[in-house]
Structures are given as structure tokens and as C-alpha cells.
Amino acid sequence: MSVKDTPFFEHLDTNYAPTEEELPALRNIIQGNEEILTDLDAQIRALTDVRNARADFVQRHFALLSPLKRLTDDVLSTLFLALLDHPDNRHAKMSNAHPAVVLSHVCRRWRQLALDTASLWTTLRIHLPVLPQVYPYGARSANPHMAAHSPLVELTRRWEKEVEKILTMTRVWLERSKECTLTIDLLATDVTSQEQDMSPKADTSGLTALIEAICDASRRWKVATLRLSTTRFTSIDSPFRRIFTLAEDDVPLLQDLTFSVDASFGIHPEEESLIPPHRETGMLGGRSLHSVSLGTICVDINTLPIRWEQLTDIQFNGYIHAYTPDVFPGGTGHGLSFDCTQALNLLRLCPRLVNCDLSLVPYSRPLESFGTVSLPHLKSLTLRYSVPGMKFVSCLQAPSLRKLVLPNFLDTGIPNEHAAESPESSLIAWLEAYGHQLTEIQFNVSTLTPAGLRSVMNLLPHIKTLRLDHNGDGASFPPTPNGDQVLPMPAMVDELFLGQFIEREDQGNDEPRGPLWFPRRGGTTFTEQDLLEFGKAGQLREVTEGDLMAQLEEMGIDVSYVSRIPLRPEPVYPDDF
Structure with missing residues (x-):
């Protein structure tokens, strides 16, 4: 029908008011069309039902064509x-x-x-929630009934339920993994204070049952990462006692072990409560173990029951300091300290090493006639916090070394009476010995002078991966007088530095130019566009003016305040600044 067929066509969408005589005709028109609309709605619903049924019919048949069903x-x-x-x-x-x-x-x-x-179902990644604790001042004088009404009570009950839930899932995973070897990743805390009256006491039976379930399957462990935090170290009190007492026969398939125990909440002087790992930590002597990563420990690493000769990978974070005889029986008078001498002694025990990561103290005893440590398979070496000097390098033979990481965050770059060599000369000694064979390197530029940084780069002809670390923003401050001597300005990654990554054909003979760094990458020239991408990925902070920097800004790269490494040489301030 057409709207023009109505006798009221000329009055539609106007302010016209129908007369009394017109009202019956108007109502008849409305009623007739409402009946037609009701009929049409019914037809639409019926057609929709037919359409949906047809679509479902097609979809269910189409699903039979799925390639996954034929796999x-x-x-x-x-x-x-x-x-x-x-x-x-x-x-x-x-x-x-x-x-x-x-x-x-x-x-x-x-x-x-x-x-x-x-x-x-062979990977059990179990990261337990932390047990809630409070450490209020004057807890003993507080109202003893506060704990019953504290929100911590509810949190503690929730913690218990979460542990039970994880225990249930662990049992399911262990059952479904059948007899396959397992990867265990356990992050767990047992922090219970006996002196905090306001801390509600938690039921740790679920945690103990969880540890028991994991250890019951220890004969299937292949990879284990155990990061524990506890105040109770004895085999009697600790909920982790089963882990601490595992023997080498309990882990016959264990190949890769990461083990650390955080004991920051309490230390006991009794020898039997030494923080694991120690000589009684039997799983360290696993017959199949070839990769070991240890957190800080409180005993001499040489006393651990590790089969050093079979290790291919080792990471060691050093000792917990201040373990003197008045704290632990048998401790050294100056506390345990993992220095260059101990590092070389450890490396000598591990002739099959491929990857090594050690944390060294910044000051070391002199190396006198130490002899040669040969590591023919070593490919990656990381020495954290301090860079050993020439004598250490001369003792080491690593013909397969390809990756060298020297973060050097503790050395300040300032010569002192304890350091035989500066961090800069130590780094150069490493690169003079191994720079020609390295493909990946990481070092700290905050301890280098501009000339030292250029010397370092010139010793790296085959590098494919370069990472430059920095201690922070200290280099952005004015140089500080040291007596009558002003400290040298640290190295900066500026446009001149970046420019030596690019081969320019139009460079004039009068422009100073050092050797080209990394001119080839995958058989192609390292172009200015590559350098732009390098800048984009690194999110440069400050740069000097020039064509390269203008292009960076045109690309929308923020060159103001992003990175922690200052890229523009700082002005030299007068002495009386």
C-alpha cells in the first residue's frame, strides 16, 4: 500500500486536528493496519525460525568438512x-x-x-600465594581479640583454600602425566612469625601435603626450579623438609636444577639449621645433573655434593655475607667471599662447562701463579658486578667463547687502593684476548671514557649482538672533583659513535673517521635506515643536530627523555660551579 491512499494524506506530519466526524474513520484505518502488522510479525517469526533451522542444518553439515576432524x-x-x-x-x-x-x-x-x-601434563608450575602477615608495633600490648575480627583472618582462610586448590590440581597433573619425566617450577613461601600476636595462625597442612605430593614424584623430575622462602630450616620444623632431605637416589633423572632459599626473616646459629643448600642437600649430587643454578648460599661452595666434572651449565649468585665464627661454627674470620680466586678454582672443577654465570665481589685477593684453567667447550660467560683483570684473563683458556656478559654494576670506574686495574683496562684486557671470536657482548659504558669506548668497539670485529648497560643517570651530573683531580667524563653514545656503524661513500677526506663498526650484517651493508631502526628500537634520549637526527624526528621517534643512557656529551663545568 502507499501512504497516498489514505484520505488523511495531506494532514500527515502536520499540526492538523481531526474533527469529530473524522475520528471514526481514522480509528478504523489504524485498527485495520494493526491487524495486518500482527499478521506480518507472526510471519516474520515463522520465517525466522525456518531460517535459523536451515542455518543450523547447514552449519552442522559444514562442520563435517572441518580438516581437524580428519586429523x-x-x-x-x-x-x-x-x-x-x-x-x-x-x-x-x-x-x-x-x-x-x-x-x-x-x-x-x-x-x-x-x-x-x-x-x-608434565609441567607443574606452582606459584603459591604469600601467607598474609602483619608486623605491628606494640603487638603484644594490643587487644588479643583483634585477630578474631581482623580482615587477615579471612585472608588467611582464603590462602588455605587456595593452597588446597593447588594441591588438588597438582595431584591431577601428576596422575595425568603418568610415568613421563616432569618439569617442576615451585615458588613457595612459609613465613610464620611466632612473636606477632595479631597474625592469625594458618593451617599449613595443605602446604606440607603439596610438598609431599611433589617429592613423591621426585624420581620423575627432569627439570626442577625450587625458589623457597622460609624461617625454619631444620628437617623437623620446615614444611619444605622433604625437599631439603631428598637424596641423590631420589632424583635419578634430574638434569637441570635451580635452587634458592630466601632466609631473610631469620638466621639460627646452630649448624643443623644452616640455610640449604649445604653438604646435606643430597639432590645436588644427582647422577644425571648437568645444569645447576644456585642463589646465595652460606657455606663454601666446594663443600656441596655436586658432581662438578659433569656440569655443562652453572649459575652462582655468591655468598650470604657476614657469616663469621661468632655466627656460624667453622666460618672464616672475614666471612665467605666469592672472588676471582674462588671463581677460577670453581671453573677448574668444571671442564665441560658450556654456559657459566657467576657473581663476583668487586675486590679480590691477588692471583699469583694460579696456573691455567682450560674450558674448551665454554661458549657463554657472564661475570656479574665486577670485571676481573688481566691476571684472571691470562689464567683462562676458552677457545669456543662466543658470548661475554660483563654488567660491572659495582665497579665505579674510580681507581682505588683495592683495585689493581680500572674497569676500563680490565674490559679491554678481555677483548684483546677474546674480542676477535665474540659474536655477542654486553658491558657497562658508565665506567668507560670516550676513548676507552672507542678502543673497546675497535676490538669487536665479528659482533652480531651488542648491549650497552648503564648504572643510571649519574653520568648526567657535572664531574665531581677528587682532590686536585677531576674525574674523567664517562663515555657517551652520541652521533659520532652511531655514525661509525654506517659506511658513507660521500664522506670527505677531511672528516675524522675511525674504523667502521659492524659494516656487514647477513651479507648486506648496514645502512643508515638500519641505524634509524636501531634508534627506534632503543628509544634514544638526547641526540645532536644533524640529518640523522632530523630523520629520527620525522619518523616520530621521541628523542627527548626516554632512555637512561645520555647520548649527548655533557658540558664541562668550571671548578667553582
């Missing part, structure tokens, strides 16, 4: 494992959102296949 179980399980190995899922903790659980909820076939694929 065999072995191919599908391989895809399951590939999903689990995706970077987004590698560190997934046990939960209902874990990829293995999600896969098992898709359909009946997928669930059965997921349950039959034991490798999906």
Missing part, C-alpha cells in the same frame, strides 16, 4: 603439544585456564585425547 590422533596430539610450547603458553601456571585444560573441554574426542597425551 589422526597422533597429529592432533602433536598440535596440542605445539600449542603448549607457544611462547604465550610456556609459563602458564596450573589453573582452569591452562591450555591443556582448555583443550580437554572442547569435545569428547579432544578430552579423551588430551587425557591420553601425558606430555600435556
Whole structure:
């Protein structure tokens, strides 16, 4: 029908008021069309139902064409494992959102296949919540009934329920993994203070049961990361006692172990309560162990029951300091200190090392006639906090070394009576010995002079990966007088430095130019565009004027205040500034 067919066409959308005689005709028109609308709505609903049924019919038949339905179980399980190995899922903790659980909820076939694929359940990443504690001043004088009404009571009950939930999931994972080797990642805290009256007492039986369940499967451990925090170290009191008392026969398949115990809440002088690991930590002597990572320890590392000769990877964070005889029986008069001498002694015990990461104290005893330490397989070496000097380098033979990391965050760059060599000369000594064979390096520029930085770069002809660290923004302050001598300005990554990464054909003979750094990358020339991308990735902070810097700004790269490394040489201030 057309709107023109109505006798009221000329009055529609106007302010016209119908007369009394016109009202019956107007109501008849409305009623007739409302009946037609009701009929049309019914037809629409019926057609919609037919349409939805037809679409569902098509979709259910179309699903039969899915390639996934034609995949065999072995191919599908391989895809399951590939999903689990995706970077987004590698560190997934046990939960209902874990990829293995999600896969098992898709359909009946997928669930059965997921349950039959034991490798999906072999990684137990258990990060327990921290037990809530309070440390109020004057807790003993507080109202003893406050704890019953404190929100911490509810938090403690929630902690207990969360531990029970994790315990249940752990048992499920262990059952579904069948007899496969396991990867254990345990982060757990047991912080219970006996002196804090306002702290509600938690039931730690769930935590103890969890540790027991994990250790019951220790014969299947292949990779174990154990990061524990506790105030109780004895085999009697600690909820982690089962871990501390595992013997080498309990972990016959263990190949990779990361073990650290944070004991910052309490230290006991009795020898039997020494913080693990120590000589009684039997799992360190595993027959298959080839990779060990240790946090700070309180005993001489040489007393640990590790089979050093079979290690290929080691990381050691040094000693807990101030363990003197009045604190621990048998301690040295000056406390344990992991210096260059101890580092070389340790390296000599590990002839098969491939990767090594050690934390050194900044000051070391002199190395006199130490002899040669040969590490023919060593490819990666990290020496944290302090850079050993020429004598250390001369004792080391590492013909396969390709990666060198020297963060050097404790050395200040200021010569002193304790340091035989400056950090700059120590770094240059390393590169004179190994720079020609390195492909990856990391070092701290805050301890280098501009000339020293150029010397370092000139000793790296084959580097593919370069990382420059910095201690902070201290280099942006004016030079500080040291007696009558002004400290040298630290090295800066400026346009002149960056320019030596680019090969310029139009450079005039009168322009100063050092050797070209890294002129080739993958068989192609390292272009100015590559350098622009380098600047974009590094988010440069301050740069000098020039064509390169103008292009950086045109690309929308913020060159004002982003990085912690100052890129423009600072002005030299007068002595009376």
C-alpha cells in the first residue's frame, strides 16, 4: 500500500486536528493496519525460525568438512603439544585456564585425547600465594581479640583454600602425566612469625601435603626450579623438609636444577639449621645433573655434593655475607667471599662447562701463579658486578667463547687502593684476548671514557649482538672533583659513535673517521635506515643536530627523555660551579 491512499494524506506530519466526524474513520484505518502488522510479525517469526533451522542444518553439515576432524590422533596430539610450547603458553601456571585444560573441554574426542597425551601434563608450575602477615608495633600490648575480627583472618582462610586448590590440581597433573619425566617450577613461601600476636595462625597442612605430593614424584623430575622462602630450616620444623632431605637416589633423572632459599626473616646459629643448600642437600649430587643454578648460599661452595666434572651449565649468585665464627661454627674470620680466586678454582672443577654465570665481589685477593684453567667447550660467560683483570684473563683458556656478559654494576670506574686495574683496562684486557671470536657482548659504558669506548668497539670485529648497560643517570651530573683531580667524563653514545656503524661513500677526506663498526650484517651493508631502526628500537634520549637526527624526528621517534643512557656529551663545568 502507499501512504497516498489514505484520505488523511495531506494532514500527515502536520499540526492538523481531526474533527469529530473524522475520528471514526481514522480509528478504523489504524485498527485495520494493526491487524495486518500482527499478521506480518507472526510471519516474520515463522520465517525466522525456518531460517535459523536451515542455518543450523547447514552449519552442522559444514562442520563435517572441518580438516581437524580428519586429523589422526597422533597429529592432533602433536598440535596440542605445539600449542603448549607457544611462547604465550610456556609459563602458564596450573589453573582452569591452562591450555591443556582448555583443550580437554572442547569435545569428547579432544578430552579423551588430551587425557591420553601425558606430555600435556608434565609441567607443574606452582606459584603459591604469600601467607598474609602483619608486623605491628606494640603487638603484644594490643587487644588479643583483634585477630578474631581482623580482615587477615579471612585472608588467611582464603590462602588455605587456595593452597588446597593447588594441591588438588597438582595431584591431577601428576596422575595425568603418568610415568613421563616432569618439569617442576615451585615458588613457595612459609613465613610464620611466632612473636606477632595479631597474625592469625594458618593451617599449613595443605602446604606440607603439596610438598609431599611433589617429592613423591621426585624420581620423575627432569627439570626442577625450587625458589623457597622460609624461617625454619631444620628437617623437623620446615614444611619444605622433604625437599631439603631428598637424596641423590631420589632424583635419578634430574638434569637441570635451580635452587634458592630466601632466609631473610631469620638466621639460627646452630649448624643443623644452616640455610640449604649445604653438604646435606643430597639432590645436588644427582647422577644425571648437568645444569645447576644456585642463589646465595652460606657455606663454601666446594663443600656441596655436586658432581662438578659433569656440569655443562652453572649459575652462582655468591655468598650470604657476614657469616663469621661468632655466627656460624667453622666460618672464616672475614666471612665467605666469592672472588676471582674462588671463581677460577670453581671453573677448574668444571671442564665441560658450556654456559657459566657467576657473581663476583668487586675486590679480590691477588692471583699469583694460579696456573691455567682450560674450558674448551665454554661458549657463554657472564661475570656479574665486577670485571676481573688481566691476571684472571691470562689464567683462562676458552677457545669456543662466543658470548661475554660483563654488567660491572659495582665497579665505579674510580681507581682505588683495592683495585689493581680500572674497569676500563680490565674490559679491554678481555677483548684483546677474546674480542676477535665474540659474536655477542654486553658491558657497562658508565665506567668507560670516550676513548676507552672507542678502543673497546675497535676490538669487536665479528659482533652480531651488542648491549650497552648503564648504572643510571649519574653520568648526567657535572664531574665531581677528587682532590686536585677531576674525574674523567664517562663515555657517551652520541652521533659520532652511531655514525661509525654506517659506511658513507660521500664522506670527505677531511672528516675524522675511525674504523667502521659492524659494516656487514647477513651479507648486506648496514645502512643508515638500519641505524634509524636501531634508534627506534632503543628509544634514544638526547641526540645532536644533524640529518640523522632530523630523520629520527620525522619518523616520530621521541628523542627527548626516554632512555637512561645520555647520548649527548655533557658540558664541562668550571671548578667553582
